[in-house]
Amino acid sequence: GAGVSQSPSNKVTEKGKDVELRCDPISGHTALYWYRQSLGQGLEFLIYFQGNSAPDKSGLPSDRFSAERTGGSVSTLTIQRTQQEDSAVYLCASSFNRGVNTEAFFGQGTRLTVV
């Protein structure tokens, strides 16, 4: 597609439920990032995928959070047993990865509200 696509755009879930957020990166982009943006906060790094390498999961806030990237393309971020503090906008970005000279393109985000 022309840009990074995320779905759903909005998600309201009850506390304790699991949610899955989807990201379709730009075709050909080998790097994929997930970030979380909370109200009044900056962008919190969650996880980074690069090609077939092991992902950098250092930003995941707890073991309730996991992500996978199938076939080097689509990625799913899963949050288990959601809590109210998980409410935020979850952003996905993708990029080429030629050395360090690259820029990331962002999707519109998924606004997650845990009630």
Add this chain to the structure above:
Amino acid sequence: AQSVSQHNHHVILSEAASLELGCNYSYGGTVNLFWYVQYPGQHLQLLLKYFSGDPLVKGIKGFEAEFIKSKFSFNLRKPSVQWSDTAEYFCAVNGDSGSARQLTFGSGTQLTVLP
């Protein structure tokens, strides 16, 4: 680890005023530096970037930024702001760590331009 500091959380200006938003980063190696902008209701988009060469970088919409290596700074400037520049601005750094080239963002600066 790399980090980014944006000291101005909220800046309010009148139209035609000059703008300078501060950005300082912490990283000892080669860096790529970015400014992203998020207009109300829209996704993050790249404003300008520095990879190498001329430390004064020109971006879209009349914005520019200057990389001062000795000060670890990459401040964003615009000589005369417009009402349409109202948005949140994020500085980001991508360090040459060799492994996970994650983009690290600052906490953002909300710019409000009064007509």
